[in-house]
Amino acid sequence: MSGHSKWHNIQAKKGKVDAKRGKIFTKIGKEIMVVAKMGGSNLEANPKLRDVVAKAKAANMPLDTIQRAIKKAAGELESVTYEEIVYEGYGPSGIAVIVEVLTDNKNRSASNVRHGFSKYGGNMGSNGCVSFMFQKKGEIIVEKNDSLDEDEFMMMALDGGAEDFISEDEVYVITTSPEDFGSVRENLEGNNIEFLEAEVKRIPDNYTAIDEETAVSFQKMLDMLEDDDDVQNVYHNAEFPEGFEG
Structure with a gap:
């Protein structure tokens, strides 16, 4: 493993995550529903569901919100069917970016993600263009x-x-x-x-150091993508400058 400080990148976005906690809970709730529908709503019998519930608890998601998502997947409450899609591309200065989506409208998601890439100097690529990294x-x-x-x-x-x-x-x-x-x-x-x-x-596998100007532009791109309700996760290989606050 690289000696790069992973926590540095996590800290850079921690304040933003705290400010968007309601949106984070909604995204994790969707993930719980998808995993529970695939493998069943019984925690003991569905290890992937246990993993996502652990992720929810680490994010301080309320127990009743977790249970509601599981009940939706079990058919006890009205729910929506979501499709998992992965988009790949490049941010400014060639930063590798992967966007994971759960959506009930893939045309809307594709359009929104493509716009998020292009608005801040990036471009969406073909499947496999950066995932090997x-x-x-x-x-x-x-x-x-x-x-x-x-x-x-x-x-x-x-x-x-x-x-x-x-x-x-x-x-x-x-x-x-x-x-x-x-x-x-x-x-x-x-x-x-x-x-x-x-x-x-x-x-x-490796991180790409970026300067302050690129960091500002790329952070705007990340914020736009992560604000999208369909986007679950955004992964990248950018190493932000030390002390960058976004």
Whole structure:
């Protein structure tokens, strides 16, 4: 794994995420519905649903909101059928970008995503144009605290099946294969570990450093894409300048 500080990029958007918490809950709720419809609404029998519920809890999503999404998927409440689509392309200065969408209208989504790319100096590409630059990995982020001994915690994570363990200034970043993510997460939960983030995501093999001017333009592009109700996740390989606030 690269020694690049993943938490630096996470911190850069944390304030924005906090400000859009209601929208975040809506997006996670859609994800819960899709996973529950595919694998059933029983948490014990659907490991992917357990993973998404853990992601929801890490985002401080209320329990009744989680349960409502599961009930919708189970047919107990009126629901919408969503299609999963992945768009790929380039931001300003050739930044690799992947946009994951859950939508009930793919024409609307394609138009909105294409506009988000083009408005700020990017362009949407064909399937596969940048996805080879990313790997799907489970990532669990835990805040450092005095009660958590670093060496013991590292051994707990690695012995539980984690691929990598990185200690950063404020957090520990635990990386797993997608297949082992659920078991590693559940093992840590069983040891009363709380997460800042816990999900399977696309992690770039290498990061591209960008200057302040490019960062400003690219952040506007990210904000526009992430504000779209159909967009679930946006992944990229940009490394923002140290101290960039957006």
